[in-house]
Amino acid sequence: MADQLTTEGRVNINTAHLSERTFRKFSDFIHARFGIKLPPAKRIMLESRLRKRLRELNIADFDAYAEYVLSGNNPHELINMADVVSTNKTDFFREPYHFTLLSELVLPDLLQKRHGRSKPLQVWSAACSTGEEPYTLAMVLSEYAETQEEFPFRILATDLSTRVLKHAGQAVYAERRVAPIEMELRRKYLLRSKDPGAGVVRITPQLRKLVQFRRLNFLEDPYPEDHCMDVIFCRNVLIYFDRETQQNILSKMCATLRPGGYLFVGHSETLNGLNLPVKVVKSTLYRKL
Ligand SMILES: C[S@@+](CC[C@H](N)C(=O)[O-])C[C@H]1O[C@@H](n2cnc3c(N)ncnc32)[C@H](O)[C@@H]1O
Structure with a gap:
């Protein structure tokens, strides 16, 4: 791990690579626990999303992270993993x-x-x-x-x-997110922020x-x-x-x-x-x- 340390003593996660074998371990596990299927084409996507977890935990590579999360000894990490592997695209009045x-x-x-x-x-x-x-x-x-x-x-x-x-x-929510809501409903059900520069509503x-x-x-x-x-x-x-x-x-x-x-x-x-x-x-x- 030493040659992966940065000058601040932190692990340089940017160089970590998710091999096909380790990707399969993760995808089998994610499929079994969350039902989400991750075909091989999603390897790069998973690599980039899990890199955030490596960074957060200061873990050097994906094999070490696999050991950490798949061993079952760190159940709280499953929650974080669910957060990064799920795709959350949504909208107000989606499919109106x-x-x-x-x-x-x-x-x-x-x-x-x-x-x-x-x-x-x-x-x-x-x-x-x-x-x-x-x-x-x-x-x-x-x-x-x-x-x-x-x-x-x-x-x-x-x-x-x-x-x-x-x-x-x-x-x-950011103001641009509420654009699909009719103006009348916006007036009724959304509150403006006290700080007009914040660009958010509640x-x-x-x-x-x-x-x-x-x-x-x-x-x-x-x-x-x-x-x-x-x-x-x-x-x-x-x-x-x-x-x-x-x-x-x-x-x-x-x-x-x-x-x-x-x-x-x-x-x-x-x-x-x-x-x-x-x-x-x-x-x-x-x-x-
Ligand atoms: C693309 S969003 C859809 C949101 C909303 N239903 C819509 O149509 O706009 C899919 C959501 O499914 C959730 N999801 C994925 N796997 C799940 C599971 N095993 N159990 C419950 N929710 C899950 C994800 O966390 C994500 O927020």
């Missing part, structure tokens, strides 16, 4: 037609069937990333609630990565308190109880999993849906070929049988 379908088709149908039931409507934003999806849901549901006599609802938002959940909980406390964030690894953690969810948004995460993992995750997810509940998946995702108790309503929207 889903939110139109929610207010124009799904909610009226659920409300009609809920006749006489006083329990709040339960929505799950599964794989919520930095919070844009659950806060969009909170805006859409709040707007819908204003058109109804009584419409209590709750949103559970979960993700594998604690880093994104922390961001989501803080609910502070979700209002009323909206924040409608969303409960929790870490949930689809592969390892218990799911919400059976038949408690009315609507699930599980978008742009299934693409990271192989068919077998999708089948396992979605079977458990569908079990949490009440009969007649709805499941949204991302625009490039499909449940075709999977054995699930759902029926297609529209492309990317399914109803539990």
Whole structure:
């Protein structure tokens, strides 16, 4: 390691190289623990993302890091690894037609069937990333609630990565990120920073308190109880999993849906070929049988 030391005595991580053999060790492990598949073409991406962990821990090379994290002796490092290997791209009102379908088709149908039931409507934003999806849901549901006599609802938002959940909980976003939100909704649900130069906004406390964030690894953690969810948004995460993992995750997810509940998946995702108790309503929207 000596020839890799910098003048400050720190290890020079920039020269570390992730070999194909060590990449396979990581990718097998990441697949087993998080379900995320990393084909060989992702080696350079993984090398650059894990380099941040090496730097943080002052570990000289990827083999030493593999030993550190895969030995099972440093379970807290798994959380950090999940943070760096997950892809968290998201947006407010991403795939906006889903939110139109929610207010124009799904909610009226659920409300009609809920006749006489006083329990709040339960929505799950599964794989919520930095919070844009659950806060969009909170805006859409709040707007819908204003058109109804009584419409209590709750949103559970979960993700594998604690880093994104922390961001989501803080609910502070760069101004450019909120561009997809209509001006009227921005006025209602976003607070400007006291420092005008900061270029950030924050979700209002009323909206924040409608969303409960929790870490949930689809592969390892218990799911919400059976038949408690009315609507699930599980978008742009299934693409990271192989068919077998999708089948396992979605079977458990569908079990949490009440009969007649709805499941949204991302625009490039499909449940075709999977054995699930759902029926297609529209492309990317399914109803539990
Ligand atoms: C691309 S983002 C999608 C965010 C949002 N649903 C959307 O459509 O904009 C995918 C998210 O899935 C999460 N994820 C990946 N593997 C997961 C797992 N095994 N369990 C739970 N979440 C996972 C990632 O941390 C990431 O935040």
